[in-house]
Amino acid sequence: MSWLEVSLTVDGESAEAVADLFQRHAPGGVALQMEPDASGEGRAERRVLVSAYLPVDDRLEEKRRSIEEGLWYLSRIRPLPEPIFRQVEDQDWEEAWKAHYKPVPVGRKLLIHPVWLEAEAEAQGRVVILMDPGQAFGTGAHPTTRLCLAALEDMLEPGMVVGDLGCGSGILSVAAARLGARQVLAVDVDPLAVEATLRNAQANGVAQRVQVREGGLQSLLALQEQAGAEVQLLLANILAKVLLHLLDEGLSRCVAPGGRVVMSGVLEEQAQGVVERAAQAGLDLLEIRREQDWCALAFYRKLAP
Amino acid sequence: MAKKLKAVVRLQIEAGKANPAPPIGPALAPHGINLMAFCKEYNARTSSKVGEIIPAEISIYSDGSFTFILKTPPTSVLLRKAAGVEKGSAEPNREKVGKVTRDQIREIAEIKMRDLNAVDIEGAMRQIEGTARNMGIVVED
Numbered sequence: 001m002s003w004l005e006v007s008l009t010v011d012g013e014s015a016e017a018v019a020d021l022f023q024r025h026a027p028g029g030v031a032l033q034m035e036p037d038a039s040g041e042g043r044a045e046r047r048v049l050v051s052a053y054l055p056v057d058d059r060l061e062e063k064r065r066s067i068e069e070g071l072w073y074l075s076r077i078r079p080l081p082e083p084i085f086r087q088v089e090d091q092d093w094e095e096a097w098k099a100h101y102k103p104v105p106v107g108r109k110l111l112i113h114p115v116w117l118e119a120e121a122e123a124q125g126r127v128v129i130l131m132d133p134g135q136a137f138g139t140g141a142h143p144t145t146r147l148c149l150a151a152l153e154d155m156l157e158p159g160m161v162v163g164d165l166g167c168g169s170g171i172l173s174v175a176a177a178r179l180g181a182r183q184v185l186a187v188d189v190d191p192l193a194v195e196a197t198l199r200n201a202q203a204n205g206v207a208q209r210v211q212v213r214e215g216g217l218q219s220l221l222a223l224q225e226q227a228g229a230e231v232q233l234l235l236a237n238i239l240a241k242v243l244l245h246l247l248d249e250g251l252s253r254c255v256a257p258g259g260r261v262v263m264s265g266v267l268e269e270q271a272q273g274v275v276e277r278a279a280q281a282g283l284d285l286l287e288i289r290r291e292q293d294w295c296a297l298a299f300y301r302k303l304a305p
Numbered sequence: 306m307a308k309k310l311k312a313v314v315r316l317q318i319e320a321g322k323a324n325p326a327p328p329i330g331p332a333l334a335p336h337g338i339n340l341m342a343f344c345k346e347y348n349a350r351t352s353s354k355v356g357e358i359i360p361a362e363i364s365i366y367s368d369g370s371f372t373f374i375l376k377t378p379p380t381s382v383l384l385r386k387a388a389g390v391e392k393g394s395a396e397p398n399r400e401k402v403g404k405v406t407r408d409q410i411r412e413i414a415e416i417k418m419r420d421l422n423a424v425d426i427e428g429a430m431r432q433i434e435g436t437a438r439n440m441g442i443v444v445e446d
Binding site for chain 1: 310311312313314315316317318319326327328329331332334335337339341342345346348349350352353358379380381382392393395396397436439440
């Protein structure tokens, strides 16, 4: 998909009106960029670059005309410069972001390495995980992913069966397989994530031990049945709101009694709520790991009475 | 010494739905911002407000680090909601598209207060009324 970028540099006073006009026609929203003031501490509002992106489709001309018309009316109240239109391809900014992606050491043993860079052969004595994050989450740079990886390192015993609920880029699944899991069962509701996980499992040579399926809890249960194996360590790096919902839906059934669950993507202030709901679902809190405002919670699923 | 500010980007985007597509990608990628990290953080902090436009203001520093704060929804969005209209008027001086009461103006002023440079609630209300006029929304007593 490509986009038509429309942008305009205005003063602070006109910025909101122009942004509002753009917002009506640009589904993704509007960006306003301000330069810092001379001191480098505050921001200057004299010049604001307002930009928005229109998808190139059969309604493009109509939207472009409405924007030009709207700007013309606004310019009668306050003079405005002419808007600049420019066609932008999707890849441009994705590549631009990649240029800033560097190898990241995580935990005691892992090195997350962008797949498009020449591998620094088993650098620093660490296990290298090659990652191509694409559009899915999990680049190893976010605290929630780092917390989950560190917990995985400590809890994984060789030969275990690991579940990955909401696998995203597949970073946790790949790391589990590289650290010695016998089998990894991964699911995600996003088909892009399923693709990314498969791609990353292949890039790391662990595709045979990582099974991926689109879906949620039901898919994970189905995968276990198909594999004839029970998950002993379940990883769920999602968000607190989703975790609470999944706990109600029977998340604890996805791990064998006596097994462990690591939940990440939880903000400090949300932790208590998740711990309480998990207790109701038969999960006992083992430990909490913290980084910045985020925490990862590790639980033990009680044996059946 | 305080870190030097390189740029400030304000994104007016829908709560809980940030992704690397435009406008977020083109606005943040050139600054070397971890797009996924930003989107995840934004979505986590706005997950209870899905459907609303919640602007994020991102301060990018010369060392490549960034911080961001959430702002209140744009005045125009709140006014459209209060008036129950889909969009503002193209010709605000001639064509009126809807009306709001003074109480609604006060409510919006209270929400926006922390982001406005108004001294008191009356000052904030005058700013909101100004925006309403520019959108062709009539304020009733």
